[in-house]
Amino acid sequence: MHHKAFSALLLGAIALGGCTTTGSGTGAVEPGGAPVSFAWKSTDGGTTGTMSATLGDGKSFSGPYLEITRQARNEDFSPMWSGWQFGWNDWGGWQPFPAAEYTTLYSGRVVANLQSPDAQHMRCRFQLNDPASGMGGGGQGKCQLDSGRSVDAVFPNG
Numbered sequence: 001m002h003h004k005a006f007s008a009l010l011l012g013a014i015a016l017g018g019c020t021t022t023g024s025g026t027g028a029v030e031p032g033g034a035p036v037s038f039a040w041k042s043t044d045g046g047t048t049g050t051m052s053a054t055l056g057d058g059k060s061f062s063g064p065y066l067e068i069t070r071q072a073r074n075e076d077f078s079p080m081w082s083g084w085q086f087g088w089n090d091w092g093g094w095q096p097f098p099a100a101e102y103t104t105l106y107s108g109r110v111v112a113n114l115q116s117p118d119a120q121h122m123r124c125r126f127q128l129n130d131p132a133s134g135m136g137g138g139g140q141g142k143c144q145l146d147s148g149r150s151v152d153a154v155f156p157n158g
Contacts, residue, residue, distance in 0.1 A: 021046050021136050025155035027143070029055060036151050040065060046134020051112045053122060053143065053151070061122045065112035067134055070105045077103075106131035110139065120146050129157060 020043050027036035034056040042049030047069060052062040108131035112124040122143050130137030138157035144150050 019043065019045065021134070021158075023135055023155060023158040025153055027053070027151045027153035029145075030150050030152060036153070038153060038155065040135050040155075042134060044134075046136040047106070049135070051114060051124075053114055053124075059116055059120075061114035061116045061120070063112060063114040065110055065124070065135070067128065067131070068107040068109045068111065070107070071102045072105055074101060074103055106134075108139075110135065110141070112143075114143075122146075122151070124151075124153065126153065126155070 020041065022039070022041045023046075024040070025038035027038060028034065029036060036056065037054050038051065040046075040049055040051045047067040049065055050062065051065040052060060054060045106128075108128040110124075110126040110128060112122075112126075114122040114124065116122075122145050124141060124143035126139045126141030128135070128137055128139040135155060136158045138155050140152075140154045142150055142152060
């Protein structure tokens with residue numbers, strides 16, 4: 001029985017590990033409103049990955065992004081279930097609480113550090129619309145260039 005459970009867990013982990021998600025976004029450099037196009041790629045559902053940005057003049061930036069998350073021990077939530085069904089999944093709109101040892105809490109805040117081939121930098125911060133969906137759930141935010149100019153960015157729900 002343990003062998004079957006382990007096999008199922010292993011197959012699930014392999015399936016999740018092989019899932020690549022991608023998306024895009026748009027933006028505008030301020031001042032001036034010059035267009036910016038964004039693209040992102042993730043192998044973990046959108047919480048970490050790589051991002052690229054291309055300015056209207058063709059200058060490109062790329063680098064890592066990540067959603068800020070936190071781990072909470074499920075045993076810390078035990079007092080919350082007293083007298084109720086485990087996990088709040090019967091409380092409209094709440095996701096089922098996993099029975100795993102730890103739960104990931106998604107902040108919905110994403111940061112990125114992008115660099116151009118000529119070593120110029122762009123740093124970004126975004127707020128996600130659906131934090132548990134990662135970048136795939138869409139969001140919006142700002143980036144800052146070395147020059148001090150800023151970029152307003154929007155990522156649609158993908």
